Amino acid sequence: MKPSIDWLEYQRLELIVPTPPPKARSWWMRLSIGIIWDGLLQVLLKPNELRVWHTRDEAGNLWWSAHDPATGRSIDRVSENQIRVWMEQRYR
Secondary structure, three states, rough: OOOOOOOHHHHHHHHOOOOOOHHHHHHHHHOOOOOHHHHHHHHHHHHOOOOEEEEEEEEEEEEEEEEEEOOOOEEEEHHHHHHHHHHHHHOO
């Protein structure tokens, strides 16, 4: 006589991956679409946001760069003080 096992044990032994119920799939799809939609809105609604970043050269020096989509102006590889002055001029 074979020992009886429950359905979950059978699934585990046979490596059967349970499919999520339709409601869970629907929830996951809504969440995924919501995340994509939020990202798209951020890109579309903030086109004039100043973008600032820094890089290091081979000697380890820190250089700042920025781009202002509102004016089309950019500045590249300047010191921290220079980038601050450039940013302050944007709001004058």
